[in-house]
Amino acid sequence: MTSATFGFAVQATCGKARAGTITTPRGDIRTPAFMPVGTAATVKAMLPGSVRATGADILLGNTYHLMLRPTAERIAALGGLHKFMNWDRPILTDSGGFQVMSLASLRKMTEKGVTFRSHIDGSRHEITPERSMEIQRLLGSDIVMAFDECTPYPADEGTARASMELSMRWAQRSRDAFGDRPGHALFGIQQGSVYADQRAESASKLRTIGFDGYAVGGLAVGEGQEKMFEVLDYAPDMLPEDKPRYLMGVGKPSDIVGAVARGIDMMDCVLPSRSGRTGQGWTARGQVNLRNARHRDDPRPLEEGCTCPACTGYSRAYLHHVIKSDEIIGSMLLTWHNLHYYQSLMQGLRDAISAGALADFTAAFHANVALGDV
Numbered sequence: 001m002t003s004a005t006f007g008f009a010v011q012a013t014c015g016k017a018r019a020g021t022i023t024t025p026r027g028d029i030r031t032p033a034f035m036p037v038g039t040a041a042t043v044k045a046m047l048p049g050s051v052r053a054t055g056a057d058i059l060l061g062n063t064y065h066l067m068l069r070p071t072a073e074r075i076a077a078l079g080g081l082h083k084f085m086n087w088d089r090p091i092l093t094d095s096g097g098f099q100v101m102s103l104a105s106l107r108k109m110t111e112k113g114v115t116f117r118s119h120i121d122g123s124r125h126e127i128t129p130e131r132s133m134e135i136q137r138l139l140g141s142d143i144v145m146a147f148d149e150c151t152p153y154p155a156d157e158g159t160a161r162a163s164m165e166l167s168m169r170w171a172q173r174s175r176d177a178f179g180d181r182p183g184h185a186l187f188g189i190q191q192g193s194v195y196a197d198q199r200a201e202s203a204s205k206l207r208t209i210g211f212d213g214y215a216v217g218g219l220a221v222g223e224g225q226e227k228m229f230e231v232l233d234y235a236p237d238m239l240p241e242d243k244p245r246y247l248m249g250v251g252k253p254s255d256i257v258g259a260v261a262r263g264i265d266m267m268d269c270v271l272p273s274r275s276g277r278t279g280q281g282w283t284a285r286g287q288v289n290l291r292n293a294r295h296r297d298d299p300r301p302l303e304e305g306c307t308c309p310a311c312t313g314y315s316r317a318y319l320h321h322v323i324k325s326d327e328i329i330g331s332m333l334l335t336w337h338n339l340h341y342y343q344s345l346m347q348g349l350r351d352a353i354s355a356g357a358l359a360d361f362t363a364a365f366h367a368n369v370a371l372g373d374v
């Protein structure tokens with residue numbers, strides 16, 4: 001299905017959890033949704049068709065990486081990011097601030113924006129809310145993120161407040177620069193660290209500005225699952241319930257189950273792809289480290305019953321061998337399996353919410369993980 005405009009409809013709820021659909025001109029996104037990360041215009045070790053085969057409806061791109069190489073102007077001249085990377089479904093792009101703070105050097109932040117030197121070749125660059133909106137427009141992304149500062153953790157109340165207030169001023173400038181782009185969405189990003197009053201002020205400011213969706217930012221920054229859930233016990237409720245809620249940078253499977261139960265509709269994380277390349281397999285029974293010698297004679301698949309190419313075509317012994325030998329197929333198979341597992345988890349969550357049985361699903365999820373890998 002496609003729609004000329006951007007829309008969101010909730011089809012079912014179970015407690016705070018919602019099952020819904022985001023409609024975009026490039027296709028529908030079933031929520032709760034997990035978005036694979038395609039930082040440099042590729043989900044590493046995967047062809048776009050393979051990403052789709054895992055069940056992904058949308059993937060992520062990165063303003064920071066693409067502005068440095070090959071540049072947004074070059075991608076625009078070549079027809080935009082969808083054509084460039086051969087993915088014709090929705091793309092969400094992050095706005096660049098988070099990556100600048102975590103990757104670039106010689107960073108200088110002012111009210112205007114951030115100047116920095118590229119981690120690739122040391123060249124000087126500047127990102128402002130206006131430049132971030134221009135880059136994401138040049139890329140052609142369907143969901144654009146406001147330019148924000150992800151408040152580091154831990155931050156005292158004064159530091160968190162100054163950071164949140166800067167992000168809210170940048171959110172207004174992002175909205176003003178984005179303009180009116182039917183079929184394209186602009187998402188605001190809530191900050192406020194772990195302080196409920198600041199989270200409320202941030203949400204209120206974002207509502208006043210008005211966005212097509214709202215992200216919970218400033219989490220998954222080292223606070224740990226318990227603290228993250230403590231904030232998620234109230235922060236998503238502060239955001240408009242008729243718009244998608246996106247928790248940025250999350251997470252491992254148990255993070256995802258807990259976040260969905262607290263009202264989150266969209267998540268993204270490099271974990272399934274990045275850890276796949278190091279030989280980590282994620283399964284319903286927990287993590288399996290294929291580098292471990294205990295797998296070298298094991299003829300069984302990574303996960304019994306999994307229908308992905310890694311589990312239907314290969315043994316643990318083979319996966320152990322190609323991972324230890326650093327063969328490219330090892331990254332391909334483990335990434336595919338992990339993304340397939342994550343999408344299966346999302347499908348299970350969507351089905352459980354629609355059946356009003358999320359508590360049972362959650363209990364079974366934790367019971368399976370407790371069984372551990374055999």
Ligand SMILES: Nc1cc(CSc2ncc[nH]2)c2nc(N)[nH]c(=O)c2c1
Nearest residue numbers: 037094098150217218219220248249
């Ligand atoms: N934890 C976390 C992760 C990300 C990157 S999400 C991402 N970008 C590309 C891939 N994934 C964040 N991004 C922004 N803009 N703001 C945040 O507060 C924030 C917090």
Ligand SMILES: [Zn+2]
Nearest residue numbers: 306308311337
């Ligand atoms: Zn599998």
